[in-house]
Amino acid sequence: MTHVTYKVVRHDNGWAYTANGTFSEAFPTHDAALAAARRAAQEQRTPGDTHVIEYEDANGNWKTETASGSDRPETDVKG
Numbered sequence: 720m721t722h723v724t725y726k727v728v729r730h731d732n733g734w735a736y737t738a739n740g741t742f743s744e745a746f747p748t749h750d751a752a753l754a755a756a757r758r759a760a761q762e763q764r765t766p767g768d769t770h771v772i773e774y775e776d777a778n779g780n781w782k783t784e785t786a787s788g789s790d791r792p793e794t795d796v797k798g
Contacts, residue, residue: 721792723763725756753798760794
């Protein structure tokens with residue numbers, strides 16, 4: 720199972736959270752960024768609907784797969 724860690728950091732004259740190398744928008748306070756990170760982590764764990772998806776791979780080939788709505792990562796938040 721995949722694991723995603725959300726980490727609160729200083730960013731753009733404020734605070735943000737980062738996960739897998741991507742930053743959120745900036746928040747004015749650490750507490751606001753921490754609350755947003757906790758919401759994002761919870762949403763990642765919430766099951767969704769199963770869908771057929773299509774995407775282009777790095778070689779330019781189109782792929783079709785079924786994305787299970789129950790295949791959710793484990794998450795945690797580091798403040």
